[in-house]
Amino acid sequence: MRAMAAISGVLLAMALLLGQAVAQDAPDIDPRLIRAADEVALAYMVTGDAEIDKASEAGLRGVSAVLAARTSVEPGQPIGIDPEIDDLSLLTFLYWPVSDMQAPPSAQAYMRLNHFLRSGGVILFDTRDGDLAGLGAPDMSDTLRALAAPLDVPPLAPVPPDHVLTRAFYLLDDFPGRWQGRPLWAEAPPPDAAQTEGVPFRHLNDGVSPVLIGANDWAAAWAVDDRGLPLYNVGRGWEGERQRELAFRFGVNLIMYVLTGNYKSDQVHVPALLERLRSEEVIQ
Amino acid sequence: MTRLSFDPAFGWPWIAALGLLALAVAGFALWRGMRGWAWRGIAGLVLALALAGPALERGTRAALSDIVILLDDRSASQNIADRAAQTDAALAALERDLGALPNTEIRRVSLGDDADGGSLIGTALTRALAAEPASRVAGIIAVTDGLAHDSVMIPAAAPAPVHILLTGQPGDWDRRLVVEEAPAFALIGETATLRLRVQDEGDVPPDIRGRPLRLSIGLGDDAPVDYEVPPDRPLELPVQIEHAGQNVVALSIDAQAGELTGLNNAAAVQINGVRDRLRVLLVSGEPHAGERTWRNLLKSDAAVDLIHFTILRPPDKMDGVPVDELSLIAFPTRELFMERISDFDLIIFDRYRVRGILPPEYYDNIRRYVLGGGAVLISAGPELATVESLSLSPLAPILPARPGGRVFDAPFRPELTDDGRRHPVTAGLPGADGEDGAEWGRWLRQVQLAPNARGQVVMTGSDGQPLLILSREGEGRVALLGSDQVWLWGRGFEGGGPQLELLRRIAHWSMKEPDLEEEALTADVVAGLNLRITRRTMQPAAGPVRITGPDGYAQQIELTEIAPGRFTGEWTAPAAGLYRLSEGDMRRVVALGPAAPKEFQRTVASGEMLAPLSDVTGGGVLHLAEGQPAIRSVAAGATAHGRNLNGPWIGVTPRGASTVTGLVQSPVLPDWGWLILIAALITAGWLAEGRRRT
Numbered sequence: 001m002r003a004m005a006a007i008s009g010v011l012l013a014m015a016l017l018l019g020q021a022v023a024q025d026a027p028d029i030d031p032r033l034i035r036a037a038d039e040v041a042l043a044y045m046v047t048g049d050a051e052i053d054k055a056s057e058a059g060l061r062g063v064s065a066v067l068a069a070r071t072s073v074e075p076g077q078p079i080g081i082d083p084e085i086d087d088l089s090l091l092t093f094l095y096w097p098v099s100d101m102q103a104p105p106s107a108q109a110y111m112r113l114n115h116f117l118r119s120g121g122v123i124l125f126d127t128r129d130g131d132l133a134g135l136g137a138p139d140m141s142d143t144l145r146a147l148a149a150p151l152d153v154p155p156l157a158p159v160p161p162d163h164v165l166t167r168a169f170y171l172l173d174d175f176p177g178r179w180q181g182r183p184l185w186a187e188a189p190p191p192d193a194a195q196t197e198g199v200p201f202r203h204l205n206d207g208v209s210p211v212l213i214g215a216n217d218w219a220a221a222w223a224v225d226d227r228g229l230p231l232y233n234v235g236r237g238w239e240g241e242r243q244r245e246l247a248f249r250f251g252v253n254l255i256m257y258v259l260t261g262n263y264k265s266d267q268v269h270v271p272a273l274l275e276r277l278r279s280e281e282v283i284q
Numbered sequence: 285m286t287r288l289s290f291d292p293a294f295g296w297p298w299i300a301a302l303g304l305l306a307l308a309v310a311g312f313a314l315w316r317g318m319r320g321w322a323w324r325g326i327a328g329l330v331l332a333l334a335l336a337g338p339a340l341e342r343g344t345r346a347a348l349s350d351i352v353i354l355l356d357d358r359s360a361s362q363n364i365a366d367r368a369a370q371t372d373a374a375l376a377a378l379e380r381d382l383g384a385l386p387n388t389e390i391r392r393v394s395l396g397d398d399a400d401g402g403s404l405i406g407t408a409l410t411r412a413l414a415a416e417p418a419s420r421v422a423g424i425i426a427v428t429d430g431l432a433h434d435s436v437m438i439p440a441a442a443p444a445p446v447h448i449l450l451t452g453q454p455g456d457w458d459r460r461l462v463v464e465e466a467p468a469f470a471l472i473g474e475t476a477t478l479r480l481r482v483q484d485e486g487d488v489p490p491d492i493r494g495r496p497l498r499l500s501i502g503l504g505d506d507a508p509v510d511y512e513v514p515p516d517r518p519l520e521l522p523v524q525i526e527h528a529g530q531n532v533v534a535l536s537i538d539a540q541a542g543e544l545t546g547l548n549n550a551a552a553v554q555i556n557g558v559r560d561r562l563r564v565l566l567v568s569g570e571p572h573a574g575e576r577t578w579r580n581l582l583k584s585d586a587a588v589d590l591i592h593f594t595i596l597r598p599p600d601k602m603d604g605v606p607v608d609e610l611s612l613i614a615f616p617t618r619e620l621f622m623e624r625i626s627d628f629d630l631i632i633f634d635r636y637r638v639r640g641i642l643p644p645e646y647y648d649n650i651r652r653y654v655l656g657g658g659a660v661l662i663s664a665g666p667e668l669a670t671v672e673s674l675s676l677s678p679l680a681p682i683l684p685a686r687p688g689g690r691v692f693d694a695p696f697r698p699e700l701t702d703d704g705r706r707h708p709v710t711a712g713l714p715g716a717d718g719e720d721g722a723e724w725g726r727w728l729r730q731v732q733l734a735p736n737a738r739g740q741v742v743m744t745g746s747d748g749q750p751l752l753i754l755s756r757e758g759e760g761r762v763a764l765l766g767s768d769q770v771w772l773w774g775r776g777f778e779g780g781g782p783q784l785e786l787l788r789r790i791a792h793w794s795m796k797e798p799d800l801e802e803e804a805l806t807a808d809v810v811a812g813l814n815l816r817i818t819r820r821t822m823q824p825a826a827g828p829v830r831i832t833g834p835d836g837y838a839q840q841i842e843l844t845e846i847a848p849g850r851f852t853g854e855w856t857a858p859a860a861g862l863y864r865l866s867e868g869d870m871r872r873v874v875a876l877g878p879a880a881p882k883e884f885q886r887t888v889a890s891g892e893m894l895a896p897l898s899d900v901t902g903g904g905v906l907h908l909a910e911g912q913p914a915i916r917s918v919a920a921g922a923t924a925h926g927r928n929l930n931g932p933w934i935g936v937t938p939r940g941a942s943t944v945t946g947l948v949q950s951p952v953l954p955d956w957g958w959l960i961l962i963a964a965l966i967t968a969g970w971l972a973e974g975r976r977r978t
Contacts, residue, residue: 029728034728037573069601069603071597072569072571072598072601089775090775119776169596170605170610171608171611256571259573259576260575261579261580263579263592264611266592267592274591274619
């Protein structure tokens with residue numbers, strides 16, 4: 001009996017310890033991240049370069065305002081993310097301006113980023129050098145390569161003209177930001193994804209490209225101040241304002257793509273599905 | 285048999301060389317005029333011969349007995365009427381007669397039922413023939429009803445006459461039910477066609493032949509329905525398949541007096557009900573982080589046709605962008621919610637808010653659709669607690685809960701309720717109750733819900749508030765998930781949770797997937813006649829299962845609870861047949877084994893399958909009812925059966941086979957004999973030469 005009592009005492013102590021462990025296991029969650037999950041707040045990578053971070057914040061604020069005004073998506077205030085401390089699994093979209101000021105994230109941060117990419121998150125890398133790249137001048141491609149090397153990035157290809165990004169909300173044939181004409185890169189379609197006759201989209205599964213890479217400095221084109229006025233020049237005159245409008249439209253398409261995946265490319269099939277329902281009814 | 289053999293001590297070339305040497309020496313001696321040349325030459329040749337080891341070989345032979353293979357069929361069909369006694373009598377007489385033949389052995393081969401049912405006469409014959417030397421087999425006699433179930437295994441030829449002695453009486457007749465064609469699968473709600481025939485065989489009495497008979501058909505546990513049908517005509521029977529999984533159609537005809545057996549008058553056909561592709565209409569009120577979760581789930585399901593609409597732009601927002609620069613299409617609400625609504629198996633409202641897109645009568649139509657057997661799943665965000673709530677639409681009467689107007693923002697861990705542990709939608713979800721040390725990740729907000737009496741709360745969230753509520757409304761089902769954050773599980777937040785599995789089960793439960801029914805009685809055939817009975821219930825206890833079967837069989841099986849709401853029991857059926865299981869209101873019909881065992885499909889004795897073999901070998905097919913055949917010996921190749929004044933006779937062909945029983949090898953001369961012979965020849969040569977000198 002005494003042995004039994006002793007054992008049950010030990011068990012009780014263990015249970016208490018376990019209980020404590022469980023209790024400790026539920027840490028408080030950063031309220032900003034809760035807000036990100038609740039309100040689909042857009043997030044940007046904090047690079048440490050104050051100018052860039054300010055532009056990112058203002059840019060996401062601008063595109064969030066456009067989304068709220070024109071679509072049923074009403075994002076909350078954008079949040080800056082430091083992958084060293086923040087849990088990325090509450091986020092949906094991360095804007096990552098490439099800057100050589102940024103210290104490379106630690107291995108732990110890369111683990112978080114990779115988990116984010118694998119579980120359905122999307123990162124938009126913006127090298128912001130669309131005015132320089134390709135001219136032979138020093139550009140950001142080396143920095144981007146160094147930052148993205150530890151990430152699980154699938155094979156990329158320039159976005160084809162039938163990509164769902166070109167028609168997720170607006171019809172677009174280019175994705176301008178502060179610069180334009182530079183290609184946007186996304187996950188390459190699988191080699192066996194043949195184009196079906198009469199269907200302008202490839203039959204892809206709902207896998208959204210986890211990584212998008214471009215150089216058009218979108219945040220600058222989207223950026224607005226507290227009064228809602230643009231912060232940066234885009235192009236010149238009326239042409240420039242048109243480019244800014246198209247940049248916002250790209251922002252809307254981008255967020256729609258991130259949230260709804262291939263919804264728009266599937267909608268092409270809806271009339272056919274409805275037609276099939278109708279014809280089956282006739283047969284019966 | 286005697287013959288000379290050699291066992292050379294050296295290789296033949298050496299011995300030949302020795303012989304040549306001896307001849308050469310003798311030739312040389314002759315040339316030199318030596319008188320002993322012949323003796324010496326012969327001595328050399330004899331030496332060569334001795335080394336070649338000549339021996340005499342003598343064999344002994346023995347005549348072998350003839351073998352007659354006597355095959356008796358003891359399969360179940362041989363027990364019909366007086367066939368067993370008939371077989372015994374015939375075998376006793378055959379053994380006596382064969383035993384009287386000189387130098388004849390009998391090999392008895394007794395054939396029982398095969399494990400799969402059926403008489404494998406062909407296999408038995410092939411084996412018996414393979415086991416005996418073909419040169420000794422003098423005859424094969426099979427006492428059987430001739431109904432082999434392995435006709436392809438019947439050998440094409442045999443080394444001796446094959447006689448088939450058929451049991452049964454000349455007036456035998458039988459009526460049986462034959463299922464000529466039955467689909468193994470059929471779509472639910474559609475008609476499957478069975479093709480049947482009532483077959484008469486043998487000498488059917490004139491008052492029964494061609495007269496209509498009664499065929500009774502029972503689908504599942506419905507009461508059987510009787511029809512009058514003509515015999516010997518193909519019948520087409522349409523069957524409406526009502527539910528998924530196994531549908532058992534039990535068919536039977538009345539047994540007639542005088543027919544051989546009533547065991548082949550019933551049949552059970554199992555048709556697997558499969559669902560046509562499920563059509564799911566997903567309506568997202570706004571693009572949000574969890575929307576792709578639904579798309580991933582429904583698009584990865586090959587059985588689902590997904591029609592998805594998202595409100596990308598509410599009617600109250602305009603941006604002045606020309607229509608040709610927009611990629612928006614109109615939401616065909618009238619077509620979806622009024623005209624085509626009955627085509628959908630499930631409508632999912634994903635964070636849908638009432639914002640003037642659907643007129644009230646459309647919601648009313650959705651309500652009618654649910655009451656008439658449809659399904660609605662609501663995955664609600666905070667909008668359910670606002671003035672744009674679905675609970676303020678005409679859909680409200682069928683919602684299983686009323687929103688309380690509050691949104692709980694504190695992180696919480698979803699938990700199963702006691703009902704949830706029993707309910708198939710949530711029971712056994714991986715990681716429930718912290719099993720395997722893994723805990724589900726937390727969700728961050730939910731809507732306050734006040735469930736009504738019909739709603740069954742299976743999951744709770746913040747402070748035990750109801751989170752997932754399932755309910756049945758009319759013929760249909762409604763599920764309400766009070767949070768839009770199930771996607772956090774998919775993202776792996778705090779380890780995540782079984783997001784896809786939970787959503788899949790909720791969706792499929794709504795669509796009445798039989799595996800997810802709360803109250804179910806299932807029976808799985810484990811092996812042969814062993815059955816595992818499972819009773820799933822939301823009740824705390826499940827009573828014993830009553831099993832009734834053919835011939836008044838009745839039994840009660842106690843069930844034991846192996847998991848909350850799951851009770852199982854094991855049972856072994858005494859014989860193949862159709863069994864009815866019942867517990868409370870739950871019923872189940874199981875067909876175990878073939879309803880009419882193979883042995884009793886055809887019962888009228890017939891030699892047609894074995895006749896070709898008999899003909900090829902010169903044997904005969906005889907009916908025992910016409911008299912026990914006598915046995916005589918005939919020459920091979922002659923006709924081996926016939927009939928004389930005393931009755932029929934069958935012949936065996938004595939083979940006169942023999943075998944070599946021994947072999948004796950004796951040397952022509954012993955070694956010392958050779959030595960003396962050679963010594964004597966050499967001495968003679970020496971003496972002959974010596975004499976010349978003297």
